[in-house]
Amino acid sequence: MRIVGLTGGIASGKSTVSNLFKSHGVPVVDADVVAREVLRKGSGGWKKVVAAFGDEILLENGEVNRPRLGQIVFSDPDKRQFLNLLLAPYIARGIFWEVLKLWVKGYKVIVLDVPLLFEAKMDKFTKPVIVVWVDPETQIQRLLARDKSAEEEDARNRINAQMPLDVKRGKADIVIDNTGSLDDLSRHFQKVYVEVSKPLTWGEFWRSRQGVFTILASVTSGVVLFIKAFDNHTNTL
Ligand SMILES: CC(C)(COP(=O)(O)OP(=O)(O)OC[C@H]1O[C@@H](n2cnc3c(N)ncnc32)[C@H](O)[C@@H]1OP(=O)(O)O)[C@@H](O)C(=O)NCCC(=O)NCCS
Numbered sequence: 001m002r003i004v005g006l007t008g009g010i011a012s013g014k015s016t017v018s019n020l021f022k023s024h025g026v027p028v029v030d031a032d033v034v035a036r037e038v039l040r041k042g043s044g045g046w047k048k049v050v051a052a053f054g055d056e057i058l059l060e061n062g063e064v065n066r067p068r069l070g071q072i073v074f075s076d077p078d079k080r081q082f083l084n085l086l087l088a089p090y091i092a093r094g095i096f097w098e099v100l101k102l103w104v105k106g107y108k109v110i111v112l113d114v115p116l117l118f119e120a121k122m123d124k125f126t127k128p129v130i131v132v133w134v135d136p137e138t139q140i141q142r143l144l145a146r147d148k149s150a151e152e153e154d155a156r157n158r159i160n161a162q163m164p165l166d167v168k169r170g171k172a173d174i175v176i177d178n179t180g181s182l183d184d185l186s187r188h189f190q191k192v193y194v195e196v197s198k199p200l201t202w203g204e205f206w207r208s209r210q211g212v213f214t215i216l217a218s219v220t221s222g223v224v225l226f227i228k229a230f231d232n233h234t235n236t237l
């Protein structure tokens with residue numbers, strides 16, 4: 001199985017690229033969706049976060065007030081690190097299960113859309129790693145346009161809470177420069193799609209469901225042949 005890492009900065013265009021992958025039939029595991037699930041009322045992550053940050057981060061219905069918690073952690077690096085530490089095991093487990101489900105379904109190529117892929121050191125499980133890059137001015141403009149309620153200071157805090165995009169670009173196997181139009185992105189994506197969907201390497205094949213079944217079938221037929229040969233041999237004695 002090929003697990004492609006997709007990352008970038010906030011509002012650099014990861015979700016837009018994810019949607020292009022989905023429209024080409026490549027499934028995407030979205031870490032933000034998993035992170036939302038692990039903060040649902042009553043879940044293990046929710047209990048840890050409420051115990052650490054108190055009831056003031058809750059809405060009246062008991063769900064986490066996400067903008068409130070966001071304001072707290074994106075303006076205080078220590079609190080953000082603490083939140084990351086609390087949620088990391090739940091998020092990692094959630095991503096693992098999503099990948100396993102896709103493996104069982106027999107997908108050969110999948111994409112992991114993880115904003116903090118490098119920060120969480122998940123890049124070691126993905127190859128190739130795609131970084132969606134934009135210049136800083138375009139990034140802030142797109143972030144403010146998308147999250148209309150966001151204040152500029154809050155938006156800058158969120159950008160600064162992540163590894164600088166230029167550093168991420170230096171760690172990428174494939175860089176998608178998304179500074180241009182959506183048409184430019186679509187054209188660039190076609191080349192990336194061809195690259196990502198080329199035949200699996202042997203290593204990737206053995207990690208796919210088909211590869212594991214091939215190994216099991218070979219071992220089983222080897223054992224059957226051995227038993228038959230052994231029986232024939234003992235019968236002739
Ligand atoms: C703090 C929090 C409650 C705020 O919720 P929110 O206001 O609804 O914001 P979102 O969850 O939509 O996140 C907004 C952006 O902040 C980024 N972000 C989230 N948590 C972050 C963190 N701990 N450090 C740096 N950036 C973070 C997200 O990646 C997202 O960027 P994207 O648009 O590129 O996907 C929520 O982000 C959270 O639970 N974060 C901790 C979990 C985590 O690490 N998520 C990242 C998945 S790897």
Ligand SMILES: Nc1ncnc2c1ncn2[C@@H]1O[C@H](COP(=O)(O)OP(=O)(O)O)[C@@H](O)[C@H]1O
Binds near residue numbers: 143
């Ligand atoms: N090439 C582009 N041209 C114009 N707008 C874009 C382009 N790429 C993405 N956007 C817009 O920018 C915003 C951020 O993109 P998004 O895919 O949500 O980023 P991310 O998932 O990295 O946070 C969205 O509103 C999206 O529609």
